Amino acid sequence: MKKLIFIGLSLTMFSCSNQPAKEAESHEGHNHDSMMQDAPKDTVAIQAGQRVFFKNINDGQEISLPFVVEFGVEGMEVEPASVPNPNKGHHHLLIDQGAVTANTMVPMGNESSGYYHFGKGQTSDTLNIKKYPMLTKGTHKLRLQFANGLHMSYGPAMSNEITVTVK
Numbered sequence: 001m002k003k004l005i006f007i008g009l010s011l012t013m014f015s016c017s018n019q020p021a022k023e024a025e026s027h028e029g030h031n032h033d034s035m036m037q038d039a040p041k042d043t044v045a046i047q048a049g050q051r052v053f054f055k056n057i058n059d060g061q062e063i064s065l066p067f068v069v070e071f072g073v074e075g076m077e078v079e080p081a082s083v084p085n086p087n088k089g090h091h092h093l094l095i096d097q098g099a100v101t102a103n104t105m106v107p108m109g110n111e112s113s114g115y116y117h118f119g120k121g122q123t124s125d126t127l128n129i130k131k132y133p134m135l136t137k138g139t140h141k142l143r144l145q146f147a148n149g150l151h152m153s154y155g156p157a158m159s160n161e162i163t164v165t166v167k
């Protein structure tokens with residue numbers, strides 16, 4: 001948290017408006033004491049055995065749409081999005097996208113570019129061309145990304161990518 005506070009201070013002095021500005025703004029309304037208490041320090045300290053995986057598709061598999069894909073997680077618990085609880089969170093399915101950097105938000109309102117949130121705690125979804133227009137015939141990357149109750153990514157260690165071919 002020291003880093004964030006420093007960014008906040010330097011922004012006040014130089015008032016630049018790039019990505020760190022957003023992060024600093026999102027903490028407006030909290031004083032520094034509550035920021036210290038609220039911030040779960042172990043948010044991105046992924047332990048051995050904590051992982052996400054596709055339960056019913058293997059890397060390199062061919063699929064036909066519609067296809068019900070199942071999301072798996074070990075060492076963490078799925079819960080609906082609300083507040084950031086340590087070792088809890090929800091799944092995100094990314095189409096042709098890389099892992100989301102730890103402690104940054106999984107993009108929202110952005111399904112057409114391949115980011116799908118399962119903030120009700122869902123552990124499966126039906127892939128079809130209407131909801132997933134990016135899944136045209138051919139080869140695509142499917143990625144699971146686990147993130148906490150505020151949609152802040154647990155990083156590459158809690159992500160898993162496979163390549164599939166849509167027939």
Ligand SMILES: [Cu+2]
Nearest residue numbers: 117118119151
């Ligand atoms: Cu989310």
